Amino acid sequence: xxxxxxxxxxxxxxxxxxxxxxxxxxxxxxxxxxxxxxxxxxxxxxxxxxxxxxxxxxxxxxxxxxxxxxxxxxxxxxxxxxxxxxxxxxxxxxxxxxxxxxxxxxxxxxxxxxxxxxxxxxxxxxxxxxxxxxxxxxxxxxxxxxxxxxxxxxxxxx
Numbered sequence: 001x002x003x004x005x006x007x008x009x010x011x012x013x014x015x016x017x018x019x020x021x022x023x024x025x026x027x028x029x030x031x032x033x034x035x036x037x038x039x040x041x042x043x044x045x046x047x048x049x050x051x052x053x054x055x056x057x058x059x060x061x062x063x064x065x066x067x068x069x070x071x072x073x074x075x076x077x078x079x080x081x082x083x084x085x086x087x088x089x090x091x092x093x094x095x096x097x098x099x100x101x102x103x104x105x106x107x108x109x110x111x112x113x114x115x116x117x118x119x120x121x122x123x124x125x126x127x128x129x130x131x132x133x134x135x136x137x138x139x140x141x142x143x144x145x146x147x148x149x150x151x152x153x154x155x156x157x158x
Contacts, residue, residue: 021112
């Protein structure tokens with residue numbers, strides 16, 4: 001078994017789409033970043049890279065590379081999934097968390113879980129996505145940004 005964890009933070013700004021877990025969520029602000037800035041998918045992908053001791057997302061997908069400009073982060077996750085499979089591992093489980101004040105995530109969580117399970121080739125029962133608010137405190141509570149965290153357990157494939 002191998003364990004990885006990661007966090008990702010992106011600023012909320014006007015004029016961008018809000019995409020989390022590969023789901024476009026109707027909202028008047030979106031996340032600022034080089035790719036689509038999907039903080040949740042980034043945290044999941046980087047936790048897998050960490051479990052494999054393969055560095056971080058910036059090493060594999062540098063923001064200085066125009067190929068990744070506005071890229072769908074689910075495509076990044078697919079490439080990370082290929083690295084995981086090539087190394088002889090599969091998902092044991094994923095436990096992820098989105099910290100966002102608004103909008104409420106409950107209507108979108110099941111689709112996020114489905115997206116991750118499909119791309120990573122695991123059963124949806126292996127994927128947890130949770131959400132919490134900042135209760136008006138800190139940058140999350142002031143609606144300045146989003147923080148996503150993830151822990152993964154990888155198991156050797158037989």
